[in-house]
Amino acid sequence: MIKENAILMKAFLLAMAVIAASILILAFAAPASAQELGLDAELEAELEALLSGEEEVAIYEFQEIAPEYAFSLGYTFVANNGPKSIGRYYYLESSPSFGASARLFSYPTRFFLELDVTNKWDSFTELRYAYGDTFLFRWVNVRMYHNYEILPVRNLDTGTPSIDVDVSGCDSGCGSGTSIYKALLRYKTPGYPAHFFLKFHYVGRETERQDIHLGGAGSFNEIVRVSEENDATSYFVRYEAGANAHIGPVEGQYTLTRQYFEPDDETHSSYLSGNYAWAAGNYPLNIDPKVEGNSHTFKIHTSYTGKLVAAATLSIKELKNETSGAKSDHFHSMASVTWMPITKLTFVARYTHYDMQVDNPSKVNITDMSNPVNSYNYVVKPSISYVKDKIHITGRYRPGSKVTFLGRYEVERTDRDNAEQWGLDSSITTKHKAGLELRARLNRSLNVKAEAERLDIVDPAYNSEPDSENMGRMSVSWSPLPWLSANAAYMIRQGERSSLDFDGITNARDRETSDEHTAASVNFLINEDATVTVGYFMLRSYIKQDIVYEKLRRDFPGTHMVSHGVVQEDECKGYNIGLSYRANEKLSLYAGASYSTSNASFLTNNQDLLQPISLASLSDFEYSETAFNVSGDYSLSNKSSLSLEYKFRTLDESLDNPNDGIS
Structure with missing residues (x-):
């Protein structure tokens, strides 16, 4: 179960102490005056009359609203002569379509x-x-499809005839269908602010995916590069049951959660020739684990009105991997205080404590499914457990109605167990983050938002984390004329690292990163019936770092290759235009077009990685996409309409690189 009991108890007692102190302050502090609340004398008098019962309050009577119904029928024609991944999130099959809606009050x-x-x-x-405020029920179902890109598999080095290729399945394309269900059932006790609720969340997935792996005995003999179809089903289920209630100035809530992930029972296997460490046979490959867990969550907060608000959360969660036997215990606590000394100034302080303890088996077994005698055990490293503490402070100052200043500071400390067994130089990582933000309305037509942030990490645990990072963001919305409005946003983030850790390799230490995001749109109101919108976006990523490669061949055991200053760049740009036109009271039209380009490159300067083909050529690509959309809606009567929509999309590989997309 949970370790570090003393630390957890201190965190819980701290949260409870914050709540208790806030309740006492609220109970004995003098009520805020009308001037402090920003109320004038007349409004204050009306409020006092309502609270004292001297003035009767009229009971609101709901008006009768006529029921509303709507139905739709249609047919979707799909024609595709290329890879299905061009419509990545759409089921590319012609099909009837229909819809319905009903609203009764x-x-x-x-x-x-x-x-x-x-x-x-x-x-x-x-x-x-819903029935009054006593009973509420909500059910949501979303179904969607994701088309996967099929990667061709071929022998890149014709000088090694022992490498064979075996391709089977996914001939017509692979993909996954996902079904998501959510339900909420809530009951409120009559005449008292208490609720009981049940929640249900289900995610089911049916997958036809491409699995790529090496058959034969790994990279040692009779190598076969295999591409095969893997059909699998899985589902995730989460149940929640809880209750909340007000007790004086305090509201509390308890939630019990039960969740599990259940994959199918199908075991995928690969054949090994028997010329290496294992005997010939069928061994498990790519097994999805079965995971179960439950949690208990307590939440409490004081009234959200007034100068001082306090809140606390306590959560205990257990997870178990039924397939491997690994277990993890999670403890999370949070306490926050919001203080508003005057209406123009607000402070928020939040303390978070998170403890995760992981226990995994010391060994793992792999057994030949055709002959259980062929069974092998392997030692497993102990998992990393950690304790994380975070303090976050935010200040907000609004000197006037047009300007708001925000400042924030955050410090986070993570202490890990078993860090040395995973090659980490330090078991403790500390992060410091500070930010400033300005929101201003310069005039009736111009709004500006600017933000700057600094991050410093002491002993980062992952090579993808920087030693230091700077971020700047700015957005502008402008409406200079009644018929013209524009929005623009820009963000840049730059990071540096001089302490990369490649398991003791000391001459590969540097990393630089840069990310840029730009977006802009302009809206023209030609007349009361026609609108034109033009947009642009750009995403750019740049990484320059030292990389270490390890030779896996038996004649070069433990040999490493180092490439200094390897550059990887990605860029995506897009342009779009749309026209909306209302021809008359019955006919509405829309036409839109978009064009986008994507390119990436990976440059290495190590000669050993350029033969028999350049490793960089596997990552170089350049694509462009063009899309058109035309639609119309015609009202046949007050209760019926006719809609028609046409979409066209084409994908062009601008860079004729025979190696891109090769797995």
């Missing part, structure tokens, strides 16, 4: 239904029912 009963089915896999359903 007769207080205290409220009912809402929305159904939108495009094809077998793309659909949305929502159902809501």
Whole structure:
């Protein structure tokens, strides 16, 4: 179970102490005056009359609203003569489509239904029912499809005839269909602010994916580069049950959660020739683990009105990998205080404590499924457990209605167990983050937001983390004329690292990163019936770092190669234009077009990585995508309409590189 009991108890007692102190302050502090709350004398008098019961409050009577119904029928034609990945998140099959909606309101009963089915896999359903404020039910179902890119597999080095290629499955494309269900059932006790609730969350997935691996005895003999189809199903389920209630100025909530991930029982295997350490046979490959867990969460907070607000959270969670036998215990606690000494100034202080203790088996076994006599054990390193503490302080100052200043500072300390067994130089990592933000409305038509942030990490645990990082962000919204409006945003993030850790390799230490995001749009209101929108975006990533490669061949055991200053660049740009036009009271039209380009490069200066082909050529690519969309909606009557939409998309490989996309 949970270790470090003393630390956990201190964190919990600290959270409870914050809540207790806040309750005492709220109970004995003098109430805020009208001037402190920003109320004038007339409004203060009305408020006092309502609270004292001297003035009767009229009971609101809901108006009768006529029921509303809507139905739609259609057909989607799909024509595709290329890879299905061009429509990555759409089920590319022609199919009928239909939809329906209903809205009924007769207080205290409220009912809402929305159904939108495009094809077998793309659909949305929502159902809501409520009776007064006593009973609430909501059900949501979303289905979607993801087309995978099929990677060709071929022998790159024709000078090694022992390498064979075996390709099977995924001939017509692979992908996965996902079904998501969410449900909420809530009951409120009459005449008292207490709620009981049940929540349900389900994610099911049916997958046809491409698995690529080496058959034969690894990289030692009879190598076969295998590409095969792997059909699998899995589902994730989470149940929540809880209750919350107000007790004086305090509200508390308890939630019990049960969750599990269940893969299918199919075991995938690969054949090994028997010329290496294992005997010939069928051994498990790519097994998805079965995981179960539960948690208990307690939340409490004081009233959100007034100068001082306090909140605390305590959560205990257990997870178990039923396949491997690994277990993890999680303890999370949080305490926060919000203080507003005057209406223009607000401070928030938050302390978070997180403890994760992992226990895994010391050995793992792999057994020949065709002959259990062939069984082998391997030693497993102990997993990393850690304790993390974080303090976050935020200040907000609003001197006037047009300007707001925000400042924040955060310090985080992570202490890990078993760090030395995983090659970490230090078991403790400390992060310091500070930021400033300005929000200003310079005039009625111009709003500006600017932000700067600095991050420093002492003894980062991962090579992808920087020693230091700077971030700047700015956004502008401008409406100089009634018919013209524009929005623009820019972000840049730059990081440096001079302490890369490659398991004792001392001449590979440096890393530089830079990310840029740009987006802009302009909206033209030509007249009251026509609008034109033009947009642009750019994403750019740059990494320059030292990289260490290890030779795995038996004639070069433990040999390393170092490349200094390896550069990887990615860039994506896009342009779009859209026109909306209302021809008359019955006919609405829309037309849009977009064009985007993507390119990437990977440059290495190590000669051993340039033969028989350059490693960099496996990463160089350049694509462009062009898309058009035309749609129209015609109202046949007050209760019916006719809609038609056409979409076209083409993908062009601008750089004719025979090696890109090769696994």
